[in-house]
Amino acid sequence: xxxxxxxxxxxxxxxxxxxxxxxxxxxxxxxxxxxxxxxxxxxxxxxxxxxxxxxxxxxxxxxxxxxxxxxxxxxxxxxxxxxxxxxxxxxxxxxxxxxxxxxxxxxxxxxxxxxxxxxxxxxxxxxxxxxxxxxxxxxxxxxxxxxxxxxxxxxxxxxxxxxxxxxxxxxxxxxxxxxxxxxxxxxxxxxxxxxxxxxxxxxxxxxxxxxxxxxxxxxxxxxxxxxxxxxx
Amino acid sequence: xxxxxxxxxxxxxxxxxxxxxxxxxxxxxxxxxxxxxxxxxxxxxxxxxxxxxxxxxxxxxxxxxxxxxxxxxxxxxxxxxxxxxxxxxxxxxxxxxxxxxxxxxxxxxxxxxxxxxxxxxxxxxxxxxxxxxxxxxxxxxxxxxxxxxxxxxxxxxxxxxxxxxxxxxxxxxxxxxxxxxxxxxxxxxxxxxxxxxxxxxxxxxxxxxxxxxxxxxxxxxxxxxxxxxxxxxxxxxxxxxxxxxxxxxxxxxxxxxxxxxxxxxxxxxxxxxxxxxxxxxxxxxxxxxxxxxxxxxxxxxxxxxxxxxxxxxxxxxxxxxxxxxxxxxxxxxxxxxxxxxxxxxxxxxxxxxxxxxxxxxxxxxxxxxxxxxxxxxxxxxxxxxxxxxxxxxxxxxxxxxxxxxxxxxxxxxxxxxxxxxxxxxxxxxxxxxxxxxxxxxxxxxxxxxxxxxxxxxxxxxxxxxxxxxxxxxxxxxxxxxxxxxxxxxxxxxxxxxxxxxxxxxxxxxxxxxxxxxxxxxxxxxxxxxxxxxxxxxxxxxxxxxxxxxxxxxxxxxxxxxxxxxxxxxxxxxxxxxxxxxxxxxxxxxxxxxxxxxxxxxxxxxxxxxxxxxxxxxxxxxxxxxxxxxxxxxxxxxxxxxxxxxxxxxxxxxxxxxxxxxxxxxxxxxxxxxxxxxxxxxxx
Numbered sequence: 015x016x017x018x019x020x021x022x023x024x025x026x027x028x029x030x031x032x033x034x035x036x037x038x039x040x041x042x043x044x045x046x047x048x049x050x051x052x053x054x055x056x057x058x059x060x061x062x063x064x065x066x067x068x069x070x071x072x073x074x075x076x077x078x079x080x081x082x083x084x085x086x087x088x089x090x091x092x093x094x095x096x097x098x099x100x101x102x103x104x105x106x107x108x109x110x111x112x113x114x115x116x117x118x119x120x121x122x123x124x125x126x127x128x129x130x131x132x133x134x135x136x137x138x139x140x141x142x143x144x145x146x147x148x149x150x151x152x153x154x155x156x157x158x159x160x161x162x163x164x165x166x167x168x169x170x171x172x173x174x175x176x177x178x179x180x181x182x183x184x185x186x187x188x189x190x191x192x193x194x195x196x197x198x199x200x201x202x203x204x205x206x207x208x209x210x211x212x213x214x215x216x217x218x219x220x221x222x223x224x225x226x227x228x229x230x231x232x233x234x235x236x237x238x239x240x241x242x243x244x245x246x
Numbered sequence: 247x248x249x250x251x252x253x254x255x256x257x258x259x260x261x262x263x264x265x266x267x268x269x270x271x272x273x274x275x276x277x278x279x280x281x282x283x284x285x286x287x288x289x290x291x292x293x294x295x296x297x298x299x300x301x302x303x304x305x306x307x308x309x310x311x312x313x314x315x316x317x318x319x320x321x322x323x324x325x326x327x328x329x330x331x332x333x334x335x336x337x338x339x340x341x342x343x344x345x346x347x348x349x350x351x352x353x354x355x356x357x358x359x360x361x362x363x364x365x366x367x368x369x370x371x372x373x374x375x376x377x378x379x380x381x382x383x384x385x386x387x388x389x390x391x392x393x394x395x396x397x398x399x400x401x402x403x404x405x406x407x408x409x410x411x412x413x414x415x416x417x418x419x420x421x422x423x424x425x426x427x428x429x430x431x432x433x434x435x436x437x438x439x440x441x442x443x444x445x446x447x448x449x450x451x452x453x454x455x456x457x458x459x460x461x462x463x464x465x466x467x468x469x470x471x472x473x474x475x476x477x478x479x480x481x482x483x484x485x486x487x488x489x490x491x492x493x494x495x496x497x498x499x500x501x502x503x504x505x506x507x508x509x510x511x512x513x514x515x516x517x518x519x520x521x522x523x524x525x526x527x528x529x530x531x532x533x534x535x536x537x538x539x540x541x542x543x544x545x546x547x548x549x550x551x552x553x554x555x556x557x558x559x560x561x562x563x564x565x566x567x568x569x570x571x572x573x574x575x576x577x578x579x580x581x582x583x584x585x586x587x588x589x590x591x592x593x594x595x596x597x598x599x600x601x602x603x604x605x606x607x608x609x610x611x612x613x614x615x616x617x618x619x620x621x622x623x624x625x626x627x628x629x630x631x632x633x634x635x636x637x638x639x640x641x642x643x644x645x646x647x648x649x650x651x652x653x654x655x656x657x658x659x660x661x662x663x664x665x666x667x668x669x670x671x672x673x674x675x676x677x678x679x680x681x682x683x684x685x686x687x688x689x690x691x692x693x694x695x696x697x698x699x700x701x702x703x704x705x706x707x708x709x710x711x712x713x714x715x716x717x718x719x720x721x722x723x724x725x726x727x728x729x730x731x732x733x734x735x736x737x738x739x740x741x742x743x744x745x746x747x748x749x750x751x752x753x754x755x756x757x758x759x760x761x762x763x764x765x766x767x768x769x770x771x772x773x774x775x776x777x778x779x780x781x782x783x784x785x786x787x788x789x790x791x792x793x794x795x796x797x798x799x800x801x802x803x804x805x806x807x808x809x810x811x812x813x814x815x816x817x818x819x820x821x822x823x824x825x826x827x828x829x830x831x832x833x834x835x836x837x838x839x840x841x842x843x844x845x846x847x848x849x850x851x852x853x854x855x856x857x858x859x860x861x862x863x864x865x866x867x868x869x870x871x872x873x874x875x876x877x878x879x880x881x882x883x884x885x886x887x888x889x890x891x892x893x894x895x896x897x898x899x900x901x902x903x904x905x906x907x908x909x910x911x912x913x914x915x916x917x918x919x920x921x922x923x924x925x926x927x928x929x
Contacts, residue, residue, distance in 0.1 A: 202911055204907065227880075227899055228923060229903070232903050
């Protein structure tokens with residue numbers, strides 16, 4: 015019996031347990047046509063971590079999930095999982111979102127999920143996906159309605175998590191800069207993406223190909239000048 | 247029957263006779279060749295070209311045609327010109343005549359040999375008859391005499407420079423001839439030499455004038471020459487020559503004799519730019535006025551006349567640069583200086599209103615960041631207007647009109663509105679007086695109240711603080727509010743007591759003295775009507791004024807030059823434990839005394855305000871540009887911005903980038919997905 019598709023879930027609304035027709039970005043072998051038995055296994059796994067009254071996995075549940083997976087709470091892989099399921103709200107997984115990710119990863123037990131994580135990471139780190147993931151990471155942290163900026167503290171943690179392994183030096187210096195400057199109290203999406211572009215395009219730490227007259231966000235211009243003054 | 251074959255000799259003979267007749271008509275008045283004749287000739291050519299081989303004489307006819315033109319150049323045209331070489335006018339007239347003839351001849355030949363032109367020539371890829379003809383004229387005639395022609399033209403130009411009247415129409419046609427022969431001929435054969443000739447002509451003139459004339463006359467003469475050269479272009483030279491010509495003249499007059507000009511200026515007026523700048527800066531930080539300033543003003547006026555009146559020097563880099571360098575970064579000082587000179591008229595030799603106007607306009611002109619100058623000027627103007635200091639309205643308006651002419655845009659908008667406000671305010675005040683006179687409430691306001699109404703946003707914003715007014719003043723304000731409601735409904739009135747003035751009568755022991763104080767000060771003083779002695783706390787409680795403001799007020803009344811109140815203890819500053827007493831022993835020479843309030847230095851605020859305005863201006867400009875262009879790269883956006891804002895200030899790329907980011911945050915713009923260097927307008 016086909017599931018009835020009802021309203022599409024919007025961002026930042028109360029998590030609902032009604033079926034949503036969120037589409038799966040990466041095609042997986044068996045999408046909607048599963049046997050009832052498999053659904054149940056995935057569902058069962060969901061209910062292991064979900065909050066019984068709200069019907070969604072809440073932050074507490076996620077912590078439990080992390081310890082089950084033997085992954086630190088602040089590990090990037092959880093964020094990757096959230097990305098994979100296009101989780102709308104930070105700290106919460108709905109059943110629909112859960113199903114998307116686990117189906118794609120072909121996991122219906124904790125062990126299978128754990129084993130699928132390296133594959134997930136590889137998937138995310140593909141250049142085309144990573145940019146999307148990087149943008150997602152920022153949006154994921156926007157908790158308030160109409161919020162468009164993230165505080166410096168959050169940004170620093172996020173940068174460390176998301177780019178720490180690939181652009182260690184840039185992240186370290188930039189975080190240092192952010193903590194020392196007084197001009198900016200928060201970062202917006204444009205500046206966030208700008209930094210990613212910076213890491214990819216600008217040779218570091220010499221920054222020989224950086225040009226103040228190009229359209230880099232001003233915060234990066236300031237960072238550049240700050241670096242230069244330190245290098246002098 | 248077959249048409250009769252035309253034999254070549256016969257045919258050509260017939261044609262040649264016709265051509266000779268054509269040529270004759272250029273030399274002597276003979277009846278013009280008729281269209282029928284031309285048709286006959288055409289037909290002959292046609293026949294001779296369409297006859298079957300070997301009677302197809304196209305090639306021979308072509309050759310003959312070319313030969314006949316060539317021959318004509320050599321036998322008739324060139325000799326005719328060579329004859330006239332002795333006289334400029336005769337040569338030029340002959341040239342034009344021959345040129346006109348030539349064009350006619352070519353036209354006629356093209357008509358007669360039309361069939362050739364259309365088929366044979368195209369088939370054989372040969373140059374057309376017209377082309378050949380032009381080539382011959384250029385090579386066999388023009389090239390041989392062009393030097394002489396040029397010399398003739400330049401000789402006439404020099405004659406005109408010396409004051410002789412020359413035939414300008416002729417000159418125009420000659421130069422049009424050059425252009426017809428080819429623009430490169432105009433430029434290489436004529437213009438280059440003309441410029442050289444001009445340079446040497448003015449070089450001679452300038453050298454002698456710089457020795458003989460005063461600097462004023464020299465400049466005047468150079469101006470005249472420049473003007474005349476421009477006229478020359480409009481009358482007969484090709485318009486493309488103007489920029490180079492102007493450059494040459496300016497060079498000969500100002501650049502070549504730069505040093506001498508400076509020396510002369512120095513000798514005659516004892517001006518040298520370095521010390522001027524120093525005196526300038528010295529003046530505006532000095533609080534005392536002295537004789538040096540009189541001299542300075544005169545110098546400034548003279549400099550102004552020298553630089554502003556003469557176009558020759560107006561944009562000349564040397565003077566401009568030095569002058570701007572001397573006053574760079576002093577836009578605030580320039581405006582302050584304007585204020586001082588508008589308010590003060592020095593010593594024995596009063597400066598006329600015109601002089602003062604000239605100086606103000608000049609200073610506005612040389613200021614670098616016009617919006618800072620304008621802002622300071624506006625603030626000073628406001629104080630002049632509000633505190634009734636200084637000069638007449640007419641004079642202020644006259645200056646504003648001139649500033650408006652000189653600077654486009656919003657430079658004087660607010661200031662003019664300010665003056666209008668005052669005029670309206672005065673009218674309003676009259677109405678108010680009538681209203682009060684006919685006031686039939688039992689308790690009329692016992693104090694005369696004059697209200698100046700300022701439109702917010704037009705005037706600089708003034709800080710004021712609240713104070714508990716005495717009943718008499720409250721009554722006044724109520725009456726005015728009532729009155730104002732009858733005139734305009736729904737407007738909010740904010741009272742700026744810090745700008746108000748009160749005339750308070752002080753009944754001192756020796757003699758009564760009228761005190762001119764601010765409203766706030768008056769309120770403090772009036773407290774002492776009921777009690778002779780009051781503590782700081784008493785006063786604060788009754789007036790409900792903040793500590794800093796109250797200290798400031800009490801200081802002005804007890805620690806300044808005029809001590810209306812006696813402070814115990816008599817220390818230098820006011821503190822919360824002080825007690826104040828009415829100083830009945832106070833007296834002064836005059837019977838009216840002004841008690842000033844020390845003004846807060848608001849320079850920082852002005853700069854802040856200007857910065858804010860600049861941010862708005864850049865934002866608005868970016869939005870305007872992007873709305874039109876929809877998508878634009880950063881560099882282009884920056885250069886367009888700079889161009890549009892250039893009148894008032896020069897925004898740097900950083901400021902523009904910051905504004906762009908602000909607009910991105912506010913969803914006016916977005917970065918292009920593919921190319922982050924491009925911005926898009928979001929509808």
